[in-house]
Structure formats: structure tokens, C-alpha cells
Amino acid sequence: MEGNECYKFETICRFLAVENQPPIRAVLEFGTNVGEVTAMMLEYFPEAIIHSYEVVPKYYQRSIKLFAGNPRVTIFNKAIWGGPEKSLVAYVPTGPSAGPGWEGGTRVRPHGGERPRHYKPMEVAEVVTLDDAVRTLQSATGREQIDYAKWDCEGAEVPALEWAAEATMKALRFMSGEYHSFAEFYPLLERKLFHTHYVNMVGDAGMGSFFAERRVPTILSPKRLPRKVRSWLSAEPSEWNIFQKQYIPAGQRCFHGL
Numbered sequence: 001m002e003g004n005e006c007y008k009f010e011t012i013c014r015f016l017a018v019e020n021q022p023p024i025r026a027v028l029e030f031g032t033n034v035g036e037v038t039a040m041m042l043e044y045f046p047e048a049i050i051h052s053y054e055v056v057p058k059y060y061q062r063s064i065k066l067f068a069g070n071p072r073v074t075i076f077n078k079a080i081w082g083g084p085e086k087s088l089v090a091y092v093p094t095g096p097s098a099g100p101g102w103e104g105g106t107r108v109r110p111h112g113g114e115r116p117r118h119y120k121p122m123e124v125a126e127v128v129t130l131d132d133a134v135r136t137l138q139s140a141t142g143r144e145q146i147d148y149a150k151w152d153c154e155g156a157e158v159p160a161l162e163w164a165a166e167a168t169m170k171a172l173r174f175m176s177g178e179y180h181s182f183a184e185f186y187p188l189l190e191r192k193l194f195h196t197h198y199v200n201m202v203g204d205a206g207m208g209s210f211f212a213e214r215r216v217p218t219i220l221s222p223k224r225l226p227r228k229v230r231s232w233l234s235a236e237p238s239e240w241n242i243f244q245k246q247y248i249p250a251g252q253r254c255f256h257g258l
Contacts, residue, residue, distance in 0.1 A: 005255040007150055007176045009044040014246040015219045023047045024147040026137055030080040030177075031152035032158070035063040039149065040074060048072065048147070051137045053128060055079035055090050056106050072172065074140070075078045078126040080133070080156050082163030083109040088124040107154040130164040134171050150214065151177025151210075158235040160170055169196040175212040179203065182233045189240065198222060198241040205233050209245075209255075213227060219247045 004010055016023060024045035032038055032054035041050060054060045060077040067073040081088060090108050108124060125239045134146055149172050153159040157177060161169075175197070179185035182205045190225045191200050197212040198220040213220055227239040243256045 002040045003040060005252075006152075006178060006252060007037070008209075008211055008251065008256070009040065010143045010172055010249045011219060011247055011256070012148070014233050014249055019217050025049065025150075026056075026141045026143050027051070028133055028137055028146055028149040030133075030150065030157065031154075032063045032075055033139055033152070035075075037150065037152070038067065039064065041148075042070075042072065045148070049141050050074070051076065051133065051138070051140070052074055053078050053080055053133065055124060056092060058236075075097055077246070078128040078129065079108045079124045080153055081104065081108060081127045081128065082129055082161070082194065084160040088127060090124050092120050108156045113231050119133075130160045131168045134168045136169070145173055146171050147173050149177075151175065153177075160186055161188060162192060163255045166196070169193075170214065172197075173214050175210075175248045179208055179209060179210050181206065184210065186234065188235075200243060200257065201240050202255060203233075204219045217241060 009254040012024065015021070015224070025047050027041055027048045027050040028046060029038060029041070029050060029052035035052075038050060038052055041048060052063070052073065053076045055078065060075060063075045067075065073234060079088060079090065088108055088110060092105050092106050095190060137146055138144060153160070169192070179201070182201075182203070186201070189199050193212055197214055198218055200211045200220055202209050211220070221244050222241065224239045224241050227237050229235060229237050243254070243258060245258065248256050248258070
């Protein structure tokens with residue numbers, strides 16, 4: 001999934017309009033790439049201030065040029081991470097042999113791990129935690145609530161969310177993004193996300209999208225699907241919240257898992 005199919009921008013906008021809720025004004029983005037989705041968010045959320053993080057210098061530079069002079073967008077050349085590791089390496093795809101979506105599919109990992117095939121290592125100069133990213137945007141906007149966070153960071157979302165403080169999690173209203181392994185991402189729901197958010201997942205064992213939200217009323221039903229084994233995902237039982245049909249734009253039910 002890409003763009004609106006993954007991140008559910010139209011669904012968020014429809015929900016806010018139907019429920020007469022305030023617009024999206026403070027946005028975090030983890031994984032700028034070359035700024036295509038950043039530009040989409042500027043259109044979907046016309047009142048938003050966006051802080052976006054990109055680890056690869058060449059993508060960072062392209063994004064800086066794209067949004068030069070736009071006061072609503074600030075790009076940071078930093079990797080999102082969480083945990084005790086002090087030294088990280090980014091594995092940058094060397095070309096199409098790295099697989100679908102290879103351009104921009106950079107993986108940040110601790111030093112000492114196995115190097116993925118068709119990737120080259122690059123030292124990570126600066127790292128940001130979710131706690132720090134939230135505080136920085138709160139300071140810039142004067143708002144306690146971060147209305148939306150977009151995640152596309154090739155697995156780094158797991159340690160970043162895992163190590164975030166409870167106050168940080170409670171500041172995040174909507175989140176959506178890609179997961180890159182159901183087996184790695186789903187346990188995070190039970191350990192962490194279900195304590196502060198309703199969460200939905202759409203995809204298969206290898207890749208898919210997630211959507212999380214706080215507050216009432218909500219796009220997701222507070223009641224979760226029955227906890228059971230879903231063989232296309234995992235041999236372990238799982239559960240999540242489903243989208244409420246009245247908020248889904250016409251023709252988009254399929255990528256909401258309905």
C-alpha cells in the first residue's frame with residue numbers, strides 16, 4: 001500500500017468533518033524519503049505544521065529543496081529510534097534488486113546485526129527518539145496534542161514506539177504507517193499500543209498498514225475483533241479494532257480491511 005491507501009488521510013478528514021472536530025494542525029513524519037507524502041499531507045491537512053525526519057542525506061537534501069521557503073515544513077536529517085543502542089547503521093538499498101519499493105527503503109539497525117542482501121551500510125550521524133520529536137513539535141506549535149504521526153521507517157517504528165514514555169503516547173492522537181513484519185509488529189500492540197490507543201491492522205505476514213487513534217468519538221470501533229489465529233498472518237492469536245463504516249470514503253473499504 002502507498003499514499004492514502006496506507007495512511008488513510010481521506011478517512012481522517014472525513015471523520016473530522018462528520019464529527020465537527022478541529023482540523024489537523026501538528027504532524028510528525030518519520031521517513032520523509034523525497035517528500036511525496038509530505039506534499040500530500042500539506043494538501044490534506046492545510047492548517048498543519050509538519051516536522052519530518054529522514055536519515056539518508058541525499059533524500060534529506062532533495063526534500064529540503066522541495067520545501068524551501070515553506071514555513072509549514074521542517075525537515076530533520078535524523079533517524080528515529082528507541083532503546084539503549086548508542087551506535088546505529090543505516091542500510092541503504094543499492095538498486096531494484098533490493099525488492100519492491102527499494103528507493104527510500106532504508107533500514108536503520110544497531111551495529112553488529114546481519115547486513116541485508118543488496119544493501120550498503122551508512123553510518124547514522126544523528127538519532128531522535130519519539131519523546132524528543134514530540135517535545136520539539138510541541139514547543140514549535142505551542143500545542144500539547146500531536147494530531148497525527150506518519151510512519152514509514154522500515155521497522156524502526158517498533159523500537160521507537162516501544163521506548164516512548166506514556167506521556168508521549170498519550171500526546172499522539174492519530175498514527176498510521178507501514179509495518180514490515182506482522183510477527184515483529186503485532187506484539188507491540190499487546191505490550192504497548194493497546195494501553196493508549198485503538199489499533200487496526202490490514203495486510204499479511206510480511207507487510208501491511210496500521211492505524212491507531214486516541215480520543216472519543218473515534219474512527220475505529222472500541223470493540224476489538226475476536227482474538228483468534230488468523231493463518232495468513234501468524235500461528236499466534238491476534239485481535240484489533242475495526243474501522244466504523246460511516247467514516248470510510250466511497251470505494252475505499254477494501255484497504256480498510258472491510
